Amino acid sequence: MTEPVTATEQATTKQPPNNRCVLITGATGAIGGALANAYAATGTHLVLHGRQQEKLEAIASTCRLQGAQVTLSTVDLTDDHALQGWLSELCAQQVPDIVIANAGKNTHPQGPALLEPWEDVQGLLDINLKTPIAMVQHLVPVMQARGSGQLVLISSLAAWHGLPTTPSYSASKAGIKAYGEGLRGLLAPHGIGVTVVMPGYVTSPMCEAMPGPKPWEWPPERAAKVIKRGITANRARISFPFPLNFGTWWLAVLPAGVSQWLIKRLGFNHPGDTPHD
Numbered sequence: 262m263t264e265p266v267t268a269t270e271q272a273t274t275k276q277p278p279n280n281r282c283v284l285i286t287g288a289t290g291a292i293g294g295a296l297a298n299a300y301a302a303t304g305t306h307l308v309l310h311g312r313q314q315e316k317l318e319a320i321a322s323t324c325r326l327q328g329a330q331v332t333l334s335t336v337d338l339t340d341d342h343a344l345q346g347w348l349s350e351l352c353a354q355q356v357p358d359i360v361i362a363n364a365g366k367n368t369h370p371q372g373p374a375l376l377e378p379w380e381d382v383q384g385l386l387d388i389n390l391k392t393p394i395a396m397v398q399h400l401v402p403v404m405q406a407r408g409s410g411q412l413v414l415i416s417s418l419a420a421w422h423g424l425p426t427t428p429s430y431s432a433s434k435a436g437i438k439a440y441g442e443g444l445r446g447l448l449a450p451h452g453i454g455v456t457v458v459m460p461g462y463v464t465s466p467m468c469e470a471m472p473g474p475k476p477w478e479w480p481p482e483r484a485a486k487v488i489k490r491g492i493t494a495n496r497a498r499i500s501f502p503f504p505l506n507f508g509t510w511w512l513a514v515l516p517a518g519v520s521q522w523l524i525k526r527l528g529f530n531h532p533g534d535t536p537h538d
Contacts, residue, residue, distance in 0.1 A: 280306045281359075283358065283359045285310065286338060287310070287311065288309035288317060289320065290465060291466075292460065295485035301324035301328070302327055305329045309331060312335060339384075341395055345399055360396065361492075362414055365415060367427060367467050368382060368384075369426055377429050389434065393415075397412060404452075405452075405453065408451070408452045412456070413458060414456070416441070418505055420459060421509040422520055441456070458491070458499045459498060461478075461501060462477065462505075464479070464480050
């Protein structure tokens with residue numbers, strides 16, 4: 262079996278031009294791993310990024326068994342110099358056809374603390390918001406020169422209305438949602454599609470660690486299937502599951518006081534707060 266390509270954490274093997282190239286960051290996460298398996302096929306070059314080397318290699322082995330060519334990376338996505346170097350070397354070999362900026366994290370107030378730890382907030386904004394924007398900055402010029410490409414940005418249903426349990430996460434996802442929506446109109450004339458994905462609760466360690474109820478939780482394989490279908494159709498927005506999407510959308514359009522009352526009644530208040538009648 263072919264050994265994983267990890268030297269200097271860069272793409273070093275030139276792929277045949279007829280191979281579709283799909284880049285997925287956060288491939289060791291639940292959704293990222295499920296997407297890697299969903300896209301794995303003969304004629305596809307998967308570029309998978311993740312922080313957990315052993316898990317990344319296991320996912321790569323599974324994808325290779327399905328016929329995909331796989332390149333791995335563990336580069337620090339929040340280091341702009343390292344990120345630019347990685348993407349530049351990758352694009353010199355083959356410009357990705359689909360880029361799924363899936364890497365992300367969450368944080369929430371700890372114990373009796375009212376706010377999330379500032380160091381955690383900074384790290385969250387770096388990976389959830391700044392990194393996808395930085396990737397767009399590096400990739401759009403080469404996609405524009407080629408005249409095609411698909412950028413996929415991962416937001417959340419929490420982007421419809423901020424949750425008291427995870428205010429910084431909500432802010433980061435609202436920011437990337439707005440960025441992707443604006444980007445779609447900007448890049449469409451150049452043949453570059455932009456899709457914003459707004460998942461609800463998807464089974465994963467990150468989901469498990471989040472405080473509050475988790476209604477209509479989906480397995481990652483189901484989420485990946487819906488996301489892939491939406492990307493293929495170049496949909497502007499992929500949001501699921503329907504009941505939760507419909508409910509959180511109303512939180513965005515109702516008067517703020519009503520929305521905040523509903524959020525508290527549904528149990529999404531700060532862990533230290535007590536719901537009142």
